[in-house]
Amino acid sequence: MGGGEEPSREEIHDGSTTNQEENTNAQQNVESSPNLPEKPVNAEEDSSKETKKILDEKSNENTEGTNVEQAQPEIVDNAQAVSAPVTETTSVVNPSPGPVEAPKPEDTANKDAAHEDQVKFQQNLEYEISIKKEEAERTPLVCISEDIQKLYQEYEQGSDVYRNKIMKLAERHNKIRRCRGDGNCFYRAFGFAWFERILLSNNLTILRTALDSLIATKTLLKSSGYQPLVYDDIYDVVEEQMKAIERGERDDSMLLAIFQTDDISNHIVWYLRVITAAYLKKYRQEYEPFLEFETEMDQYCSKYVEVMDQEADHIHVIALTKALNVPVEIAYMSGSDTMEQVNFHEFYPDNEPAGGNITLKPLVLLYRPGHYDILYRKE
Amino acid sequence: MVDSVARRLLKELKDYRNEPNPDLIELSPISDDNILIWNAVLRGESDTPYEGGQWTLRIEVPKSYPIHPPKIKFLTKICHPNISFKTGEICLDILKTAWSPAWTLQSACMAIRLLLSNPEPTSPLNCDAANLLRCGDFMGYESLVKMYTQLHAMNQQDNEESS
Numbered sequence: 001m002g003g004g005e006e007p008s009r010e011e012i013h014d015g016s017t018t019n020q021e022e023n024t025n026a027q028q029n030v031e032s033s034p035n036l037p038e039k040p041v042n043a044e045e046d047s048s049k050e051t052k053k054i055l056d057e058k059s060n061e062n063t064e065g066t067n068v069e070q071a072q073p074e075i076v077d078n079a080q081a082v083s084a085p086v087t088e089t090t091s092v093v094n095p096s097p098g099p100v101e102a103p104k105p106e107d108t109a110n111k112d113a114a115h116e117d118q119v120k121f122q123q124n125l126e127y128e129i130s131i132k133k134e135e136a137e138r139t140p141l142v143c144i145s146e147d148i149q150k151l152y153q154e155y156e157q158g159s160d161v162y163r164n165k166i167m168k169l170a171e172r173h174n175k176i177r178r179c180r181g182d183g184n185c186f187y188r189a190f191g192f193a194w195f196e197r198i199l200l201s202n203n204l205t206i207l208r209t210a211l212d213s214l215i216a217t218k219t220l221l222k223s224s225g226y227q228p229l230v231y232d233d234i235y236d237v238v239e240e241q242m243k244a245i246e247r248g249e250r251d252d253s254m255l256l257a258i259f260q261t262d263d264i265s266n267h268i269v270w271y272l273r274v275i276t277a278a279y280l281k282k283y284r285q286e287y288e289p290f291l292e293f294e295t296e297m298d299q300y301c302s303k304y305v306e307v308m309d310q311e312a313d314h315i316h317v318i319a320l321t322k323a324l325n326v327p328v329e330i331a332y333m334s335g336s337d338t339m340e341q342v343n344f345h346e347f348y349p350d351n352e353p354a355g356g357n358i359t360l361k362p363l364v365l366l367y368r369p370g371h372y373d374i375l376y377r378k379e
Numbered sequence: 380m381v382d383s384v385a386r387r388l389l390k391e392l393k394d395y396r397n398e399p400n401p402d403l404i405e406l407s408p409i410s411d412d413n414i415l416i417w418n419a420v421l422r423g424e425s426d427t428p429y430e431g432g433q434w435t436l437r438i439e440v441p442k443s444y445p446i447h448p449p450k451i452k453f454l455t456k457i458c459h460p461n462i463s464f465k466t467g468e469i470c471l472d473i474l475k476t477a478w479s480p481a482w483t484l485q486s487a488c489m490a491i492r493l494l495l496s497n498p499e500p501t502s503p504l505n506c507d508a509a510n511l512l513r514c515g516d517f518m519g520y521e522s523l524v525k526m527y528t529q530l531h532a533m534n535q536q537d538n539e540e541s542s
Contacts, residue, residue, distance in 0.1 A: 233387050306479035307477055
């Protein structure tokens with residue numbers, strides 16, 4: 001058994017803050033058995049819909065989560081409604097044979113109250129998650145590009161630091177394209193910017209190079225221990241989109257429409273995730289030292305890389321750009337920084353720009369604490 | 380996208396049938412007309428109070444599978460801190476927020492089997508089983524689990540209880 005409480009991860013957060021709550025919630029780590037690919041097995045909360053349904057229909061004793069401090073008044077009524085049936089489960093213990101010792105007195109005494117609190121906490125958590133999700137869903141997965149002045153307007157009432165930085169940014173960049181803050185924004189921004197760059201390059205060499213890199217990822221995935229049956233179909237979705245560009249069947253607006261379609265967009269996002277995970281696993285010796293608490297790479301990937309809605313860290317960016325041989329520049333813009341410049345971090349794959357005479361211009365992303373969007377550099 | 384779900388599930392079925400798994404006695408759709416509902420039968424691990432038992436699981440696959448997780452619950456009654464005694468609901472993160480398409484129905488079932496021998500009493504769905512563990516009463520816990528294993532999971536006929 002691993003530790004009970006999950007260390008809360010302080011690194012870069014993009015998108016919503018729900019992950020923090022999930023991480024601080026009581027979880028379990030179960031060591032992998034030899035029969036299984038090494039996966040962490042954790043207990044966590046339901047998605048809000050599921051639990052609500054269960055609570056409503058079955059009045060079940062659903063009491064995950066142990067932290068009770070964040071009670072909110074809005075849903076107390078619901079919590080009380082489900083607290084009653086909790087006592088029914090005690091009947092389970094009565095017929096127990098064998099030398100069952102009496103539970104510690106305070107356990108029995110506080111049981112109902114504790115359960116009620118747990119139910120409340122759980123419902124509050126789900127309520128919060130559902131609100132944040134709802135909020136995020138108002139933004140399309142990928143938006144229409146906007147003038148960079150829109151970004152400036154966002155901070156008109158806000159900090160000088162941001163406004164000054166945006167002014168600096170606007171010297172070389174004229175447009176921004178927002179992505180939904182659902183935890184997948186790095187991958188989605190990367191995916192869209194990559195496809196768009198290939199489409200607009202109108203250059204067969206660039207397209208073929210990209211297609212070759214994509215095909216090569218299948219070998220990478222296999223060598224990192226993924227079963228082909230888990231990625232084959234998803235790979236096909238991504239490849240099909242690339243080939244549609246080759247056949248001249250895509251334009252700007254169609255590409256946007258595709259990235260706004262849940263199914264295809266999420267397939268692309270997940271494929272980029274699994275490429276990232278496969279690369280990190282392949283070069284684990286290089287990247288494992290960056291993980292906290294000597295986390296093992298397989299476990300890290302199955303918890304934070306392969307899982308949708310989990311935000312991307314620095315090493316994810318490095319891994320993905322290297323695995324696909326796509327150069328990326330990220331403008332890091334934070335309000336706390338005293339420097340007036342926006343820092344650009346360059347993620348150039350090893351064989352760039354030496355390899356090939358025609359190279360892809362770097363994708364440009366904007367990072368603000370918790371979120372990635374796409375930037376457009378003036379031509 | 381239903382076609383792509385069916386394609387993936389058929390691959391998983393073929394994969395399971397090509398390499399039978401002694402710990403997972405059965406894994407297949409319950410009928411030919413609906414590939415989205417499966418049954419699985421888990422064998423309890425040796426040297427645990429679940430030894431000798433066999434539990435039927437009901438798997439409901441969403442149309443957005445494998446981006447979204449399958450819903451899995453126990454049809455056979457089981458006594459475990461993280462499984463509801465009444466409904467068979469399972470509290471396991473990979474079936475909820477920690478799911479990824481890298482899992483399959485088979486590996487998810489194996490994760491559930493692993494959960495049996497690695498209970499997490501701090502997030503219980505069965506508080507009575509969890510409380511025994513929290514009090515450190517392992518003997519009481521084991522005999523309770525054994526009793527329910529014998530009562531419900533040792534006899535094949537009992538496995539087909541309705542939910």
